[in-house]
Amino acid sequence: xxxxIIIGGGITGLSAAYRLSELSGERNCPLDVTLIEARDxxxxxxxxxxxxxxxxxxxxxxxxxxxxxxxxxxxxxxxESELLTTxxxxxxxxxxxxxxxxxxxxxxxxMAPTRFMPVITTRLFSLRGKLRMAMDMFLPGRxxxxxxxxxxxxxxxxGREALDRVVQPLISGIYTxxxxxxxxxxxxxxxxxxxxxxGSVIKGMRAEAKxxxxxxxxxxxxxxxxxxxxxxxxxxxxxxxxxxxxxRLNERVVQVAKKAAGSAIPxxxxxxxxxxxxxxxxxxxxxxxxxxARLLTGVDAELAEQLSAVQYASSAVVxxxxxxxxxxxxxxxxxxxxxxxxxxxxxxxxxSSVKYEGRAPEGYVLLRAFMGGGLQQEMMQRDDEGLIVAAxxxxxxxxxxxxxxxxxxxxxxPDSMAxxxxxxLQRVAVIRKQVGLHKGLQLGGNGFExxxxxxxxxxxxxxxxxxxxxx
Ligand SMILES: Cc1cc2nc3c(=O)[nH]c(=O)nc-3n(C[C@H](O)[C@H](O)[C@H](O)COP(=O)(O)OP(=O)(O)OC[C@H]3O[C@@H](n4cnc5c(N)ncnc54)[C@H](O)[C@@H]3O)c2cc1C
Numbered sequence: 001x002x003x004x005i006i007i008g009g010g011i012t013g014l015s016a017a018y019r020l021s022e023l024s025g026e027r028n029c030p031l032d033v034t035l036i037e038a039r040d041x042x043x044x045x046x047x048x049x050x051x052x053x054x055x056x057x058x059x060x061x062x063x064x065x066x067x068x069x070x071x072x073x074x075x076x077x078x079x080e081s082e083l084l085t086t087x088x089x090x091x092x093x094x095x096x097x098x099x100x101x102x103x104x105x106x107x108x109x110x111m112a113p114t115r116f117m118p119v120i121t122t123r124l125f126s127l128r129g130k131l132r133m134a135m136d137m138f139l140p141g142r143x144x145x146x147x148x149x150x151x152x153x154x155x156x157x158x159g160r161e162a163l164d165r166v167v168q169p170l171i172s173g174i175y176t177x178x179x180x181x182x183x184x185x186x187x188x189x190x191x192x193x194x195x196x197x198x199g200s201v202i203k204g205m206r207a208e209a210k211x212x213x214x215x216x217x218x219x220x221x222x223x224x225x226x227x228x229x230x231x232x233x234x235x236x237x238x239x240x241x242x243x244x245x246x247x248r249l250n251e252r253v254v255q256v257a258k259k260a261a262g263s264a265i266p267x268x269x270x271x272x273x274x275x276x277x278x279x280x281x282x283x284x285x286x287x288x289x290x291x292x293a294r295l296l297t298g299v300d301a302e303l304a305e306q307l308s309a310v311q312y313a314s315s316a317v318v319x320x321x322x323x324x325x326x327x328x329x330x331x332x333x334x335x336x337x338x339x340x341x342x343x344x345x346x347x348x349x350x351x352s353s354v355k356y357e358g359r360a361p362e363g364y365v366l367l368r369a370f371m372g373g374g375l376q377q378e379m380m381q382r383d384d385e386g387l388i389v390a391a392x393x394x395x396x397x398x399x400x401x402x403x404x405x406x407x408x409x410x411x412x413x414p415d416s417m418a419x420x421x422x423x424x425l426q427r428v429a430v431i432r433k434q435v436g437l438h439k440g441l442q443l444g445g446n447g448f449e450x451x452x453x454x455x456x457x458x459x460x461x462x463x464x465x466x467x468x469x470x471x
Pocket of ligand 1: 445
């Protein structure tokens, strides 16, 4: 039997293992797969906790279906009936402006408006800012196809006010990144396509919104789903189906070596923290690419250097549970985002129990505050109590809360969000080429072609398919 080792039991590693088991079944080619995970559980940043009747997704809390790979995986696992869409009511987001929450204009999706009236009447932008945004419909498209930063694109098309007051916080809510360095090609290529296809992002967005009947503001909330019992449903289902895979939890890989490098297919030797090692014909390494870089330094210094150049940011999520009557705000949205110019401690907050049913018991609400990220890494120096105090101070002020929460929980996600810098796709191409020199090696994770759960599912599945093809 061909032996394969997968490093990392997050959604990328699990998707790789599942795809391998599908291929092995379909082609009647038995495989001996071991998955090594440093934590005492599977799932990586996907982790669901239950407490006092609350259902808390402590890392990600949903995924987009417009990128189909996670949804398809859920269907293949027979989880379709467990899927939960966002609540129909309140599919919109708020933004902080001069210390107050105001709605992001109806139809304003991530970067640009799809409707005129809500932008004309909003207090969010000045008259000058609104006129500058409208210029997108008349400005020529950019020549050439060099990568540019998200900030450069938005200021070029819509002006600085749009960037500072709404796009920066919306994008930070997804990528926890600095728009001045974030690659547009690697994160939001859709907007580049709209610019080149329609000559104007607004015209393109309006055409698409009509086509898809998109409603709301902020993200395209109608396209997001989770599971009734939390995102860990996906992890549990994968763990259950992979009963022939040897899971080695609480084991950290510290080094990888390539053996018999001269042969057609080399052996991969994986050294664990306890000093023992294992060998395999195929190796899939997942997790943050900076960690992968450390494992591969002895195998390929050039590859390791490229991998370590992909920066990561750490973040924390503070979960707060309140009685509904302790929160004065109507909570008539899925959450709020906070521009960096507002100088607050939180970068965004999600009203979890408004967004998805079953997240809080009757008469209570569950709030999630996001902290840290590329623009506020210094927040991660605070201890848990310090994060709770800072999150509560912001939410008390913004939402009119004047009571202590029933409970507060902090979840930290160190080095977990890849920050795709301008030129990222070119770097990924170099990495792919270099990996191609090492037969039997595949890399996956959120450091390459997408940070979302669907992207990671696809990355894991591709790694499995590539490996299966050559073994
Ligand atoms: C707070 C937060 C909120 C998010 N929200 C969303 C969201 O709502 N929707 C969405 O689509 N995406 C979201 N994301 C992004 C998405 O969840 C992640 O990009 C994705 O889950 C990463 O999966 P992964 O398997 O690549 O990495 P991870 O989940 O990081 O898993 C990697 C695993 O590898 C293990 N590992 C690493 N090194 C070693 C080693 N040397 N030896 C053994 N094991 C090792 C780690 O312990 C870890 O368990 C969010 C991310 C965060 C942090």
